[in-house]
Amino acid sequence: MSLLVIGSVAFDALETPFGKTDKIIGGAATYISLSASYSLKPVKLVAVVGDDFPQSDILLLEEHGVDVEGLQIKEGEKSFFWSGKYSQDLNSRETITTELNVLGSFDPIIPDAYQDCKYLMLGNLAPQVQRLVIQRLVNRPKLIVMDTMNFWMDIALDDLIATIEMVDVLSINDEEARQLSGEYSLVKAAKKIMGMGPKFLIIKKGEHGALLFHKSKIFFAPALPLEEVFDPTGAGDTFAGGFIGHLAATDDISFENMKRAVIHGSAMASFCVEKFGTERLLNLSAEEVEAREAQFAELVKVMPAVVVPA
Amino acid sequence: MSLLVIGSVAFDALETPFGKTDKIIGGAATYISLSASYSLKPVKLVAVVGDDFPQSDILLLEEHGVDVEGLQIKEGEKSFFWSGKYSQDLNSRETITTELNVLGSFDPIIPDAYQDCKYLMLGNLAPQVQRLVIQRLVNRPKLIVMDTMNFWMDIALDDLIATIEMVDVLSINDEEARQLSGEYSLVKAAKKIMGMGPKFLIIKKGEHGALLFHKSKIFFAPALPLEEVFDPTGAGDTFAGGFIGHLAATDDISFENMKRAVIHGSAMASFCVEKFGTERLLNLSAEEVEAREAQFAELVKVMPAVVVPA
Numbered sequence: 001m002s003l004l005v006i007g008s009v010a011f012d013a014l015e016t017p018f019g020k021t022d023k024i025i026g027g028a029a030t031y032i033s034l035s036a037s038y039s040l041k042p043v044k045l046v047a048v049v050g051d052d053f054p055q056s057d058i059l060l061l062e063e064h065g066v067d068v069e070g071l072q073i074k075e076g077e078k079s080f081f082w083s084g085k086y087s088q089d090l091n092s093r094e095t096i097t098t099e100l101n102v103l104g105s106f107d108p109i110i111p112d113a114y115q116d117c118k119y120l121m122l123g124n125l126a127p128q129v130q131r132l133v134i135q136r137l138v139n140r141p142k143l144i145v146m147d148t149m150n151f152w153m154d155i156a157l158d159d160l161i162a163t164i165e166m167v168d169v170l171s172i173n174d175e176e177a178r179q180l181s182g183e184y185s186l187v188k189a190a191k192k193i194m195g196m197g198p199k200f201l202i203i204k205k206g207e208h209g210a211l212l213f214h215k216s217k218i219f220f221a222p223a224l225p226l227e228e229v230f231d232p233t234g235a236g237d238t239f240a241g242g243f244i245g246h247l248a249a250t251d252d253i254s255f256e257n258m259k260r261a262v263i264h265g266s267a268m269a270s271f272c273v274e275k276f277g278t279e280r281l282l283n284l285s286a287e288e289v290e291a292r293e294a295q296f297a298e299l300v301k302v303m304p305a306v307v308v309p310a
Numbered sequence: 311m312s313l314l315v316i317g318s319v320a321f322d323a324l325e326t327p328f329g330k331t332d333k334i335i336g337g338a339a340t341y342i343s344l345s346a347s348y349s350l351k352p353v354k355l356v357a358v359v360g361d362d363f364p365q366s367d368i369l370l371l372e373e374h375g376v377d378v379e380g381l382q383i384k385e386g387e388k389s390f391f392w393s394g395k396y397s398q399d400l401n402s403r404e405t406i407t408t409e410l411n412v413l414g415s416f417d418p419i420i421p422d423a424y425q426d427c428k429y430l431m432l433g434n435l436a437p438q439v440q441r442l443v444i445q446r447l448v449n450r451p452k453l454i455v456m457d458t459m460n461f462w463m464d465i466a467l468d469d470l471i472a473t474i475e476m477v478d479v480l481s482i483n484d485e486e487a488r489q490l491s492g493e494y495s496l497v498k499a500a501k502k503i504m505g506m507g508p509k510f511l512i513i514k515k516g517e518h519g520a521l522l523f524h525k526s527k528i529f530f531a532p533a534l535p536l537e538e539v540f541d542p543t544g545a546g547d548t549f550a551g552g553f554i555g556h557l558a559a560t561d562d563i564s565f566e567n568m569k570r571a572v573i574h575g576s577a578m579a580s581f582c583v584e585k586f587g588t589e590r591l592l593n594l595s596a597e598e599v600e601a602r603e604a605q606f607a608e609l610v611k612v613m614p615a616v617v618v619p620a
Contacts, residue, residue, distance in 0.1 A: 089494050184399050187537040208518040211535060220532045220609045225521060227497040250615070259612045299530045300610040302569045305560070 003040060003248040004114050004141070005032050006133050007123020007237070008103060009047040009061075009071065013083035014276060016090065016231050024277045025057045027080065028123035028147065031234035033066045034281040035241025035268045036121070038289060039249040041065030044114045046133065048102045050078040064282070069111045074102045090229050091206070110136045119248035122146040123237060127156055127163040134166050143253050145169040145244045146198075147236065150176050165197035168253075171240050173204045186211065187218070200258060202243070204236055212262050214255050221262045222299055224270045224292070231276045235269045238281065242268030267292040313350060313558040314424050314451070315342050316443050317433020317547070318413060319357040319371075319381065323393035324586060326400065326541050334587045335367045337390065338433035338457065341544035343376045344591040345551030345578045346431070348599060349559040351375030354424045356443065358412045360388040374592070379421045384412045400539050401516070420446045429558035432456040433547060437466055437473040444476050453563050455479040455554045456508075457546065460486050475507035478563075481550050483514045496521065497528070510568060512553070514546055522572050524565050531572045532609055534580045534602070541586045545579045548591065552578030577602040 012026030033043045044067045051073060058068055078101040086093045106129055120141040122130040130146060146167040152160045153176065164170055170193065174186060181189035190201050190213040201213040207229075212219040242265035247253055250260075270292060271280045322336030343353045354377045361383060368378055388411040396403045418439055430451040432440040440456060456477040462470045463486065474480055480503065484496060491499035500511050500523040511523040515533075522529040552575035557563055560570075580602060581590045 185537055185539070187535045205518065208515065209532070218535055218609060219612075220535070222519070222530045222532065222610075225497045225528055225530070227495055229495070256613050257615070260615060263612060297612070299528060300532075302529075302573060302607070303566050305562075305567070305570060 002044060002114075002117040003036060003119040003121065003244060004044045004046065004110075004117035004133075004137075005029050005036065005121045005123060005241070005244075006046040006108055006130070007032055007121075007125055007147075008080050009045070009049050009053070010080035010082060010103075011053075012233060012277065013081075013097075014231060014233055015083075015085040016276075017086065017088050018230055019276070021276050023081070025060070026082065026233065026277060028125070028234075028237045030061070030278060031237035031272065031281070032121055032123050032241035032244075033061060034064055034278055035238040035265075035272070036245030036248070037065040038268065038284060038286075039242070039245030039264070042067040043245075044070060044111075044117060046070035046108050046110060046114070048072040048074060048106045049080075050102050051075050053079045060282070070109070070114055072102075072109065077102045084233075086232065090232055093232075108133050108136070115139070118142040118251070119244055120144045121240060121244045122163075122167065123240070124149050127152050127160040131159070131163040131166065134163075143168050143244075143247060145171060145240065147171045147240050148176070150179055153179050161196060164193075167198050169200040169202065169258075170198040171202040171204065171236075171243070173206065173236070177201075177203045190218075200255075202262065204239065206232075206235075210239070210262055210266060212255075212258055214258070217255060219255075219259045219262065221259070221266050222296065223266060224295060224299065226270065226273070229273045232273050233277060235272050238272040239265040239269040241265070263293055263296050264289075267296060312354065312424075312427045313346060313429040313431065313554060314354045314356065314420075314427035314443075314447075315339050315346065315431045315433060315551070315554075316356040316418055316440070317342055317431075317435055317457075318390050319355070319359050319363070320390035320392060320413075321363075322543060322587060323391075323407075324541060324543055325393075325395040326586075327396065327398050328540055329586070331586050333391070335370070336392065336543065336587060338435070338544075338547045340371070340588060341547035341582065341591070342431055342433050342551035342554075343371065344374055344588055345548040345575075345582070346555030346558070347375040348578065348594060348596075349552070349555030349574070352377040353555075354380060354421075354427060356380035356418050356420060356424070358382040358384060358416045359390075360412050361385050363389045370592070377424075380419070380424055382419065387412045394543075396542065400542050403542075418443050418446070425449070428452040428561070429554055430454045431550060431554045432473075432477065433550070434459050437462050437469040441469070441473040441476065444473075453478050453554075453557060455481060455550065457481045457550050458486070460489055463489050471506060474503075477508055479510040479512065479568075480508040481512040481514065481546075481553070483516065483546065487511075487513045500528075510565075512572065514549065516542075516545075520549070520572055520576060522565075522568055524568070527565060529565075529569045529572065531569075531576050532606065533576060534605060534609065536580065536583070539583045542583050543587060545582050548582040549575040549579040551575070573603055573606050574599075577606060
């Protein structure tokens with residue numbers, strides 16, 4: 001089933017306790033597309049870069065099954081750039097530079113060949129741009145998944161709420177869920193947020209796993225306890241890409257299948273953090289992904305007690 | 311199978327965002343014993359109180375199947391007293407008063423009738439007192455579970471390490487595991503701590519669940535996402551009591567059964583936090599406990615995808 005992804009394609013410069021990078025390929029839509037490409041191809045990308053964006057990185061996306069017809073290249077302009085530095089425990093990060101560049105005036109043009117998409121992933125972007133994508137699709141997709149962040153809650157709350165109202169699944173982290181709802185309890189927060197429109201809510205808790213809510217049902221997926229986390233950049237986007245990739249590939253949006261999609265997304269994210277940037281997402285085998293998913297299942301598996309008849 | 315519990319029996323005065331209490335019954339051994347009593351009776355208690363401790367509270371323990379032969383009552387002395395106030399989000403607490411009283415000179419005397427115990431739970435206490443209990447048992451119990459806290463890491467690390475070396479299962483929280491091991495990664499921390507003696511390690515993560523480690527195996531039990539947490543006091547002790555209670559009742563210390571014990575302990579702890587102090591632990595039905603355990607199973611359950619033959 002066709003999948004459309006919108007979000008940033010950008011440069012990142014990262015510093016973690018384990019090292020630092022020069023400008024490398026980053027952006028929400030990059031991680032989402034690469035991650036989803038392990039479930040289905042092509043992944044139809046809508047994004048914008050400047051003419052400083054290397055052809056080799058565009059080729060890299062294409063080699064991973066990303067359809068770049070919707071990738072706008074703005075002559076004479078520069079790509080979005082973010083640089084940040086992580087704390088010793090990797091649980092917080094400081095933004096050093098944010099250069100909006102081409103993203104400041106992004107007009108998301110949907111190629112005609114993308115109009116058939118049944119699955120739409122709105123990666124983190126200004127909520128009015130995310131909304132424009134929904135409005136420009138002739139037929140509403142079967143499932144719209146939206147990722148966002150606290151930044152938009154701070155500066156564009158009305159726009160954000162108007163966009164959230166239009167989507168099926170919202171994916172945010174625990175602090176964002178608390179900020180958006182004004183509730184500390186995640187169960188109460190989830191009820192309020194689902195009352196704003198989305199029928200499904202994913203609350204990401206980083207190293208503590210993820211919760212999936214739907215009506216009164218709750219599913220919990222642990223995070224894999226990892227010996228080393230190298231670079232958390234893109235983990236949330238990789239999760240989202242794995243999630244919608246699985247749903248689009250199976251074309252099944254039942255709650256049961258969403259659980260599997262959460263596990264698959266968690267497995268993909270657990271690879272992402274093992275290396276800098278997108279590196280670990282470039283050459284995974286199907287066997288590695290399956291083995292990782294099996295580890296998630298093993299982690300919570302409890303065999304029922306064997307009752308010996310008296 | 312007989313279970314011996316040692317720890318504090320005390321007065322607590324609690325303040326949470328939802329209200330405050332006068333002096334009520336508290337202490338690690340109180341929560342552990344009440345929680346374990348839902349799995350097996352009697353629970354043989356070794357502890358000390360002053361003559362200010364009400365007969366009615368001792369009766370309450372007895373009514374819940376706690377054998378109080380090992381409960382020393384010190385004439386003319388006062389019981390251990392702790393008062394504390396929780397933060398708005400219940401994730402941190404401030405100690406207002408700690409009056410050691412009888413606990414300052416606690417000599418843990420083991421009644422002869424307790425010598426047959428196969429399961430020993432060392433509730434949080436000075437590590438040299440915990441060690442004395444092990445030394446005073448003629449036969450080493452089949453399983454020794456130990457709970458402790460950062461306080462002893464700060465002031466009695468050598469004693470703590472000497473005691474940890476002698477136990478089978480250590481139960482601590484994530485911050486304590488990091489402090490004890492000097493490792494941020496919980497996987498690395500667990501390896502180091504198991505290298506100190508315990509064959510099993512439980513790392514409690516509060517609202518984020520609990521991890522059970524054994525050799526290279528890891529089991530993760532989520533915490534139940536609760537709409538309201540009323541008072542977290544005693545949750546860790548209630549978890550420990552449920553854990554060892556389940557193991558003692560089933561007399562099975564396999565890793566598989568320890569997983570079930572972790573789930574049972576988590577279920578008991580999820581009740582504990584619903585009311586002030588021990589209140590919620592006083593009148594649970596077997597049906598309520600089973601239903602809660604089923605909720606834990608449901609929370610992480612993923613049905614395999616049905617593959618329709620082509």
